Each structure stands twice: as C-alpha cells, then as structure tokens.
Amino acid sequence: MGGHLTRRLLASLGLYTVLLVLLVLALAPFLWMISSSLKMERELYQYPAVWIPARFNWENYRKILLGLDPMTTLFGRQALNSLIVSFGTSAFGLLVALPCAYAFSRFQFPGKRSMFLAVLLQNVFPLIAFLLPLYFMMGTLGLRNTYAGLIIAYLVFTMPLSVWLLKGFFDSIPPDMERAARMDGCTRFGAFWRIAVPLATPGMIATVIYTFTIAWNEYMYALAMTSSANMRVLQLGINAFFRQETTDWGGLMAWAFIMSVPIVILFGALQKFFLRALTAGSLKY
Amino acid sequence: MATVELKAVARKYGNVTAVSEVNLTVGDKEFVTLVGPSGCGKTTLLHMIAGLLEPTAGEVLIDGQVVNHVDPKDRDISMVFQNFALYPLKDVYGNLAFPLRMRKMPTAEIDRRVKETAALLGLTDLLSRKPRELSGGQQQRVALGRAIVRSPKAFLMDEPLSNLDAKLRVQMRAEIKRMQRTLGVTVIYVTHDQVEAMTMSDRLVVMNQGQVQQVGTPQEVFRNPVNQFVAGFIGSPSINLFPARLLSDAGTLVLSMDGGALPIPEWAAQQLRQRAAGAVILGIRPSAISVFTSERSGAQRCALYDIEPTGEETYVYITLGGRLLVSRMDDFPTVPMSSAVWAQFAVDGLHLFHAETGQSLLDRSLAPAGEGELRGPS
Numbered sequence: 001m002g003g004h005l006t007r008r009l010l011a012s013l014g015l016y017t018v019l020l021v022l023l024v025l026a027l028a029p030f031l032w033m034i035s036s037s038l039k040m041e042r043e044l045y046q047y048p049a050v051w052i053p054a055r056f057n058w059e060n061y062r063k064i065l066l067g068l069d070p071m072t073t074l075f076g077r078q079a080l081n082s083l084i085v086s087f088g089t090s091a092f093g094l095l096v097a098l099p100c101a102y103a104f105s106r107f108q109f110p111g112k113r114s115m116f117l118a119v120l121l122q123n124v125f126p127l128i129a130f131l132l133p134l135y136f137m138m139g140t141l142g143l144r145n146t147y148a149g150l151i152i153a154y155l156v157f158t159m160p161l162s163v164w165l166l167k168g169f170f171d172s173i174p175p176d177m178e179r180a181a182r183m184d185g186c187t188r189f190g191a192f193w194r195i196a197v198p199l200a201t202p203g204m205i206a207t208v209i210y211t212f213t214i215a216w217n218e219y220m221y222a223l224a225m226t227s228s229a230n231m232r233v234l235q236l237g238i239n240a241f242f243r244q245e246t247t248d249w250g251g252l253m254a255w256a257f258i259m260s261v262p263i264v265i266l267f268g269a270l271q272k273f274f275l276r277a278l279t280a281g282s283l284k285y
Numbered sequence: 286m287a288t289v290e291l292k293a294v295a296r297k298y299g300n301v302t303a304v305s306e307v308n309l310t311v312g313d314k315e316f317v318t319l320v321g322p323s324g325c326g327k328t329t330l331l332h333m334i335a336g337l338l339e340p341t342a343g344e345v346l347i348d349g350q351v352v353n354h355v356d357p358k359d360r361d362i363s364m365v366f367q368n369f370a371l372y373p374l375k376d377v378y379g380n381l382a383f384p385l386r387m388r389k390m391p392t393a394e395i396d397r398r399v400k401e402t403a404a405l406l407g408l409t410d411l412l413s414r415k416p417r418e419l420s421g422g423q424q425q426r427v428a429l430g431r432a433i434v435r436s437p438k439a440f441l442m443d444e445p446l447s448n449l450d451a452k453l454r455v456q457m458r459a460e461i462k463r464m465q466r467t468l469g470v471t472v473i474y475v476t477h478d479q480v481e482a483m484t485m486s487d488r489l490v491v492m493n494q495g496q497v498q499q500v501g502t503p504q505e506v507f508r509n510p511v512n513q514f515v516a517g518f519i520g521s522p523s524i525n526l527f528p529a530r531l532l533s534d535a536g537t538l539v540l541s542m543d544g545g546a547l548p549i550p551e552w553a554a555q556q557l558r559q560r561a562a563g564a565v566i567l568g569i570r571p572s573a574i575s576v577f578t579s580e581r582s583g584a585q586r587c588a589l590y591d592i593e594p595t596g597e598e599t600y601v602y603i604t605l606g607g608r609l610l611v612s613r614m615d616d617f618p619t620v621p622m623s624s625a626v627w628a629q630f631a632v633d634g635l636h637l638f639h640a641e642t643g644q645s646l647l648d649r650s651l652a653p654a655g656e657g658e659l660r661g662p663s
Contacts, residue, residue: 179337180370182357184431185387198374 030260037061037253044249060254069251071240074229081147082216082234083262088151089215090208093162096155097207098200101166102192106175116167123160128220130156135224145227153221158211165210169203170196205270213263234259287348287362287438287471288313289334294343296329303329304495306343311439311473316465318474320482321492322518327475330492331441334473336360347438358387363432367444369424371416377403377427378412384435402434422453429464439471446481458485479519483507491515509650513643516568516636522600524636525574525610529567531560531637540567540635543606545585550632552651557637565646566638573634574612576601577627578620584627592617603628 031051036044037060039053063069067076103109104116134153135144143149177199178191186194197204222233234255241252289311296304304326311317319327332338334345336357344351352360363384371380381402385395403409406426416424425445432440445461446454462485465472476482482489483503491498491506491514499511510516516524529542538554540547547567549557577584590602590609599617603610603626612628620626633653637646 174368174370176366176368176370177372179332179335179357180364180366180431181372181383182337183335183362183364184384185358187356187358190387195372 033253033256033260037250037257039250041250057250060250061258064251064254064258071243072237072251072255074232075234075237075255077230078232078234078237081231082259084147085150085154085222085233086212086215088147089154089158090212092151093155093158093211094204094207097159097162097166098197098204099192100159101163102170102196104163105167105170106178119160119163122157127157131221131224134221138225144225145231147231150222150225150233151215153225154211154215154218158214162207162211165207166200166203169200173199201273205273209266209270212266216259216263288346289439289471289473290344290346290349291330291334292344292346294330294333294340294345296326296333296338297341302495304333304340307497309490309497309500311471314469314471316462316472316474316485316487317490318476318482318486318488319490319492320476320479320518321498323477325492326495327477327492328443329495331364331443331473331475335362335364335441361437362439362441363435363437364441364443365428365432365445367447369416369428369445369448371424371427371431373416376413376415377408377419380416380427381408381412381430381434384431388435398434402430405433406430421449422457425449425453425457429461433464433468433470439473440465442472442474444476445474447476447478454481461485480521483519489519491518493518505650508652509645509648510636511645513566513568513638513645516638516645520570522571522611522613524568524570526566526568526638527608527610528640529565531557531562531565533562540565540637542567543608544587545605547630547635548632550635550652552633552653553635553637553647556647556651560646564640566640566643568636568638569610569630570634570636571600571611571613573631574610575629575631576603576612576614576617577629578618578624580627581629584629587626587628589620589622589624589626591622592619601626 035051035053038056038058039050040055040057043050043053064072064075067073104112130153134156138144138149138153141149143152173196178186178195181191181195182188217235219235222236226232226236238252238255241248241255289309291307291309294304294307295302307330309317319330321327329338333340336345336352336355340353345353347360347362372383375383378399381399382395385398390398399412400409403412406429408423408426408430411419411423411427416427419427425448428445432442442461446457449457458481461472474482474485486503488500488502489506490500493514499506499515501509506515507519510519513526517526527542529540529547532539532541538549538557540549576589580586585605587603587605587610590604593600593602594617599614601612601614601617603612605628610628635647635652636649638644639646
C-alpha cells in the first residue's frame with residue numbers, strides 16, 4: 001500500500017514539474033514583455049535584470065493610448081484597421097468555408113477528391129510563394145492598400161485549414177439528422193442551416209480563433225499590401241519604435257502588450273463557449 | 286391518412302442498380318414492412334418514398350398524386366430513423382415541437398400537441414431533458430413522438446429498433462404496433478430482422494439485390510415462399526434446403542436425396558405431374574422435422590449432431606447424407622452426440638424449388654395446413 005501511494009505521489013510530482021517547466025517557458029516572455037513595458041529607461045538595461053520595476057512607469061501606455069508620441073499618433077486608426085481586417089477575415093472565412101466544407105462532406109460531385117486535395121495541397125507551399133502573385137493581382141484589381149485586399153490575401157491561406165477543420169465536424173454529424181429535419185419541414189438549405197451549422201459550432205469557433213489570430217499577427221502580407229500610414233495595421237506600428245539611433249524598447253513592449261489583449265480576450269471568451277459546444281455535441285449521435 | 290403507390294420505381298447509381306422496378310401499393314392504415322438483408326435496397330426505396338432521394342425511373346404516388354418532384358417537407362409524411370436522429374442541441378420539448386414550428390403552427394397549439402404526444406408516450410417528465418440524458422428506449426420514444434406529433438399522412442420507419450437491446454426491442458415492437466392500430470395510421474417499415482417483419486406487419490415486401498421477391502401477409506410468405514431466397518430468409522431457424530431428385534417410380538413421384546427418399550403428397554404430385562424428372566432443391570422447415578431416439582416406420586436414420594435447448598423449445602441438429610439439418614422440437618431427451626436418431630419429415634411441409642432459378646415449383650396454398658406448419662414463426 002505504502003509503496004503504491006509513494007509511486008502515485010512521485011508520478012504526479014513528475015507531471016507537475018513538467019507542467020511547471022512548460023508554463024514558465026510559455027509565460028516568461030509574456031511576463032518579461034509586461035515587466036519591460038513598465039520599467040524606467042535605465043532599468044531596461046540593468047544587470048542583473050530585475051523582473052519587477054522599482055516603480056511602475058505608465059508613461060509608455062499613456063503615450064500610446066493618448067497619442068502623445070508623434071510616432072504613434074496613428075495607434076487608434078491602426079487598431080481599428082487591425083480589428084476590421086481580422087474580423088473581416090474571420091467572418092468572410094467562415095462564410096465561405098462553411099458551405100464549402102459542407103459540400104465536401106455531404107455531396108458527391110465529379111472531381112470532388114482532387115478538388116479537396118487541391119485545397120489541402122495549398123498548405124504545402126510557403127506563404128511567401130503567394131506574395132508576389134497576390135501583390136500583382138491586387139494591383140490589377142485595384143485592391144492594394146485596401147481592407148478587402150488584405151482580407152482576401154488572408155483568406156487565401158487560411159481557407160484550406162478552415163475548410164478541412166469544418167469538414168471534419170460535418171463528417172461527424174450523421175446525415176440522418178438532416179434527413180429528419182427535411183422530413184420535419186426544412187428545405188435542403190434549412191437542414192444545413194438549422195441543424196448542421198449549429199452542431200458545427202465548436203468547429204466554427206476553432207476556425208474563428210485560428211483565422212483571427214493569423215490575421216491579427218501576420219506581418220509580411222500586411223507590409224506588402226498596404227502602403228499609406230493610415231491603412232497600416234497594428235503589427236506594422238511596431239516599426240515606429242525602431243528609431244534612427246535608438247530603439248524605444250519600453251514603448252515597443254507596451255504596444256506589443258496592448259496588441260495581445262484582444263487575442264487573450266478572444267480566447268478567454270470563446271474557450272468557455274467552445275467547451276460547452278464540445279460537450280453539447282458529444283452525444284454519440 | 287394515406288395510400289402510397291409505387292409504379293416501376295427504380296434507382297441507379299451510375300451503372301449500379303440499387304432498386305429495380307418496384308411496384309407496390311400500400312393501403313390506408315396498412316402496416317407494410319420492407320424486409321431483406323443489408324444492401325438489398327430497402328432503405329433506398331424508403332428514401333424515395335420519403336422524397337430524400339429521387340427515383341431514376343418510375344413514379345411515387347401519395348394519395349394518388351405523383352410526388353416525384355415534391356420536397357420531403359411537402360409530402361406530409363414523417364420518418365423515424367435507426368439512430369433516432371434527435372436534435373442534440375434541443376431538449377425533448379424542442380425536438381417534439383420542431384416539426385410543428387417548421388409548419389408555423391401557433392405557439393399555444395404547439396404546446397398542446399407536444400404535451401399530448403408526450404403524455405401518450407410517457408415522456409411528460411422528460412420534456413426538459415437533452416437527448417443525451419435519455420436512455421435508448423426514451424430516445425426511441427422521442428423519435429416516435431416527433432413523428433406522430435404532427436399527425437402526418439403516413440409514417441416511414443427505418444430500422445427503428447435495431448439500436449435497442451433485445452428485451453427493449455420486443456417491448457417496443459408491441460408498442461409501435463399498438464400505436465399504429467390505435468392511431469389508425471399507414472406505416473412503411475424497414476428492417477433486416479425477419480422476426481420483426483413477421484410479428485408487426487400486415488404485409489411483407491421481401492427484397493433481395495434491389496428486387497422485390499415477394500409481397501404477402503406473414504403467413505403467406507412463410508407458408509408459400511415464391512423462391513428459395515424467401516424460403517431461406519423468412520423463418521427462424523432457417524428452412525433446411527438441400528438438393529434432391531424428382532423420380533417417377535411406376536407413376537408415383539418420389540423425392541430421392543442423399544441418405545433416403547421421401548414420398549410426395551397428393552396435392553403436390555398433382556402440381557408436379559407436368560414436370561420432367563430431374564434435380565430440384567428440397568426445402569423443409571425445422572418445425573416439419575421430428576426427431577426420435579428410436580426407430581420408427583417412415584423415419585430416416587441419421588446421426589445426432591447437436592442439441593440446443595432454448596427453454597421453450599429445443600433445436601436438434603442432425604446429419605443426413607452428410608448434410609446438416611435442424612429440427613425444432615418441443616423437447617428432446619439428453620442423448621450422446623453422434624448417436625443414431627430417426628428423423629420423420631412431415632411431407633405436407635414440403636417445399637420444392639427449381640434447381641437453377643430457385644423459383645418455387647409448388648403452390649403451397651393448396652397444401653393442407655397440417656402437421657409441420659401448425660407452429661408458425663416465432
């Protein structure tokens with residue numbers, strides 16, 4: 001008995017040690033970012049490093065949020081741009097991926113297999129491979145330096161995974177459930193909309209989190225597709241902190257922290273819903 | 286209520302024929318079962334009646350109206366599915382109310398109907414539960430309730446009992462049958478379970494490989510199967526089938542088989558008079574074979590293979606001329622394996638099939654309902 005108990009204790013101790021190490025690895029940069037954003041200039045370079053500043057310096061946040069620094073006066077505009085592009089990518093992504101995934105899951109049509117493979121194959125190429133073609137296409141379409149241009153570019157590379165993810169969810173819903181709905185008075189579309197789509201909620205949330213995060217953090221396309229300062233998104237705003245002679249680390253860290261807030265909120269808000277949706281759908285239909 | 290009529294209905298997938306040329310009329314308030322092994326096309330046929338699939342040929346008529354291009358929702362028939370297909374995000378009330386809400390019924394009327402149906406099926410206390418919080422039997426009742434709540438013209442049921450355990454299945458069998466009689470509704474039922482088909486239906490439609498083999502009452506199909514497939518599919522344990530030869534012995538017809546010979550009764554002999562002697566397939570139901578432990582006249586000597594007591598009755602397996610046969614006895618003494626036993630065939634229980642086509646050679650409706658056929662299917 002005693003040996004058994006000790007073994008179990010040791011096992012959980014080992015498990016928690018591993019978890020703790022992972023937690024530290026994941027959180028340390030984040031905490032360092034917060035810490036640095038609150039330090040006075042000289043504390044930033046202090047050795048040995050301090051984690052908790054002697055006095056919290058809110059100046060970095062004040063100058064960003066109130067637009068006091070001439071370099072960061074566009075914060076509000078850029079935050080708005082980021083939100084528009086990220087929400088746009090998520091919303092349009094869902095709008096296109098949902099019926100697309102459903103069609104791949106439910107319907108038989110010629111070329112279905114190869115089309116689905118083609119969708120997935122796109123993920124094999126590095127993102128930069130699409131940069132130039134998309135850049136010129138957007139130029140031709142007059143969509144360069146517009147929200148639509150950036151959203152379409154993001155849709156190009158988030159769509160494959162979104163479709164694949166949602167198809168998996170639709171595959172797990174028995175077709176008889178939609179047949180039942182059609183017998184009960186739904187049209188073919190009604191069965192999709194009222195029965196299949198709500199059951200794919202966990203998949204939709206996962207898709208939204210994925211596309212939103214990609215659009216929110218992506219740098220390269222954002223840089224290439226936009227040219228005027230007031231069309232820039234937040235992730236490009238960071239550039240303003242790299243100045244001619246110096247780098248404003250404190251300001252940069254504050255900017256980065258502010259940028260991470262919506263993502264944290266998104267995860268936090270949707271996680272609860274995500275879990276609930278998962279358990280609601282876990283009925284062995 | 287309604288009649289359902291199928292005129293040469295067929296369904297093809299590319300070159301594969303799932304259902305070929307089915308003609309069938311289901312009368313008002315009738316309980317008709319499509320029965321056959323899996324893959325025989327019975328569910329495909331049901332989906333075509335439901336409108337979930339369009340026939341590639343032929344016509345589906347409901348109450349005399351061709352409905353080939355009518356949406357399922359506008360056919361006013363309801364369906365119960367094998368896996369129940371309850372809406373997992375809605376509670377029992379929501380599931381029952383859904384077909385009524387889709388029909389834009391006033392809320393008060395919906396409430397009244399849902400509660401009435403729930404009371405009928407003993408679901409009143411479960412209305413706020415989600416499907417996953419219900420037992421299999423309760424889920425089954427909700428599925429039935431969702432089908433009856435809107436009083437449709439007809440019910441389609443696709444293997445509604447096969448997800449339930451054996452005991453519940455027998456109970457729900459009776460419940461569905463009673464419900465059908467009480468409500469006076471037309472039911473088209475699909476199953477691969479011949480016992481279900483026999484016990485519940487007014488008429489059976491036996492299907493195999495996309496084709497209707499036989500349509501008839503359970504007794505007709507059991508007593509007078511049109512071919513070897515139907516004879517083998519209906520009845521439990523299965524009919525004994527083995528090759529035999531039809532011989533004419535000085536004007537009297539005899540059946541000769543490995544290990545013995547059988548006389549042919551007069552009613553059968555009359556029907557066989559035109560036939561040339563030759564190979565046939567002999568069929569004999571387990572209930573038409575009696576096995577004895579001592580010799581008696583007219584009985585064939587064979588070897589005991591196995592005894593399966595089920596409590597109610599006993600299945601006695603014997604070998605005759607190297608073939609395994611089963612007999613159904615009320616009781617059987619315990620004797621050692623492989624001992625010699627004597628099997629008596631009730632000749633009025635004889636079935637004969639064409640050796641190549643498998644078609645029945647006898648119209649058994651002319652046979653006396655005599656020994657061996659008295660005990661019907663279980």
